[in-house]
Structures are given as structure tokens and as C-alpha cells.
Amino acid sequence: MSARDKHNRQGRYAAPAGDFEDRLQASGLRMTPHREHVFSVVCRELDHPTAEQVFLKAKESMPDISMATVYNCLEKFVECELLRLVQLDRGATRYCPNMHDHSHYYCESCGDVFDVDFDRRKLRQVLDLPQGAIPMGYEVAVRGLCPSCREEQTEDISPNQSKLQPN
Amino acid sequence: MSARDKHNRQGRYAAPAGDFEDRLQASGLRMTPHREHVFSVVCRELDHPTAEQVFLKAKESMPDISMATVYNCLEKFVECELLRLVQLDRGATRYCPNMHDHSHYYCESCGDVFDVDFDRRKLRQVLDLPQGAIPMGYEVAVRGLCPSCREEQTEDISPNQSKLQPN
DNA sequence: TTTTTGAATTAGAATTATTCTAAATCTTGA
């Protein structure tokens, strides 16, 4: 089961229809079988995959595709705003097809990553930005327990004994 | 001029006094000249430096220190919560001695990184967290123009002609 | 249609940041 299914969050992506080709062409890029396939892997098959995960999945139905092509595709998709980079820690960069404002919730127990929405204007108000700054984009990551892992960890102990300190 | 000076933000660090030694000892670590020096470099000499920047600066007054020691020190400091990791993009990991809740503002024009405070409870309210999740920590990065770079870019054109879209 | 031009793909080399390893050195407590 994918993280998206498990956490029961609706996927909302930038390119539901022919938008994919439009965005490529707007950047002077061609739509190719490789690009279509790589993009579909990121969108449909996995959640926030790394380049290597995309490569392995893409190879299943396109065995001759190379790692270099996967990297090239992903880089171009980021340039034409079909994907965003997600850098949760020192590890490999992940790719995210949800181009709406959202944060990434990383469960420290199961390792899943899922999207959590926020309102950009409200987020801005929470930040004590210096006068004159022009914020253009926000990247928010949350670490903690996801609902299913929290349930596992609390089902054996009574609520009052829980050491979990939500904040 | 350091980013901290330029952006005129007060530095507030976890270990102003003898807290440094206490935190090391609480994790079973010794206070050594190398550790003291590396920590002081991160705290006083640079803002959000990478391991390599710390190494180069530390070498100035301790020429025999090795890169391995710098990495070891930084890793231990993160473990005993004297420093936090900051991963702004694919590049090298940065280290931050401000252990209070805050976000990192990255200026896309000059490349400086400075701290921006937020209220943890308010941030939590802005996020549409799923029922049952237990958030433990937040990492917020903002990209945009810092006040000085914004001034440079707008001083030649009238305010109405500005293409800048703050949000 | 053929040619030309440049984009896309590729394998493998190179690079970058980081981690690992094993030896030497230093500290502390017995």
C-alpha cells in the first residue's frame, strides 16, 4: 500500500490532463515516451520517490531506460514546474508532483511521507518576517508520528501513561 | 559582514554559558579543545555554515584540526542538541546553533540565510494535520528576496512597475 | 524526400559531500 493510500489523502497534481505537454512546450521541451513514462511513475506509482525509486519502477515497463534519462527528466520537470524537489534530510532528493501549497509530514516511525495542506497567507502571518522581505515560496516539513503509528504505540498503554508530547 | 549582522537579527543560542559542557556530559561526551573551538566557530564566526566552511574557519586558529574531527564534532553536537541540521537544498548540510523554534529565510539573490521566528502553536494551527498525528518538530524554509536585495531591485523602477509578487 | 539542426538519450567518468575504518593519541578512573 502506498503512503498516499495509507494516509488517505487525495492526490491533486498539476498536470491532470494535457497540461503536461503544454508545460513542456512552454519551456521549449518535447513530449517523449520517456518523459511521459517517468512523469506517470512519479504521479501514479509512488509517493515522493527518490530518483532511484523512480528509475527502478520505470524500468519495469521500460527496461531500456537509463538512470541518466531519469535524472534528466526529473530535472526538466522541476524546471517547467511539473514537479518540486523535496529535501527532507541528508538523504536522496525526493520528487513531488503536488504543486499546490503543502507541507510534508515525515513519520519517524514508519518513514512514510505524506502531504499536509496549509494556507499560504496564514503561514506568512505566523512567520515574523523582517520588514521589506519578499517571500516567494515556502517549504514546510513536519516530523512526528503518523496516525497509524501513534495508534500502535498507544494501544498497549492507558492514555494517561502515554509519554507522547504533542506540540 | 555576516548574514546575521546584515539582517540585524539577534543570535540566541542554546549554550550561552556553561550549558555547553553540561549538554556534552549529559550525553557522556567530554569537553575538549577541539569541540570548544568548533562550537565557537559555528556560534560566533559564521551563520549557518557548512561543514567545510566550519573546517576552513576553524583551521585559521587551530591549523592541525582535521575535517574528520569537524564532522565528528558537528555530529555529536547535533546528537546532544547543541546544533540542528539545516538542509535547504541539494547542497551541503548547514549547521545552526539557534535551537529555538525558527525558520530559515534563504535570499535567492544574495544567498544569505537568516533566522525568522515563529510561534509553534500558531504554526500547528495553520497546518491541516490529519486527526491523530503527533507532530514533534517543524522545519520551515522561506525563499525570496531579503530586504536589502529587494531595495536594490526596486530602487530604479517606480513601485507600480515592480514585477515582484509578494505572497 | 533528403538534409540539417538541435534535442534527447545513453554509458560511464567525474565530482561532491559524507561516512567509514583502523591506527595513533589522549584522558580518566581503578
Place this chain on the structure above:
DNA sequence: TCAAGATTTAGAATAATTCTAATTCAAAAA
């Protein structure tokens, strides 16, 4: 003083990514 273990170190190894240069492919021009 000795033993145990922590610290430091150089350099090797690793992981992720980027670069390079050759090849293939596709669209526009002739």
C-alpha cells in the same frame, strides 16, 4: 601506573548527483 575507553586523524569507501561526449532521434528547412 595501568587499563579502558574516548578522541582525533588520514585516507579509503560510499552514495547521490552531475558531467561528458558519443549516439540516436525528430522536426523543420531545403
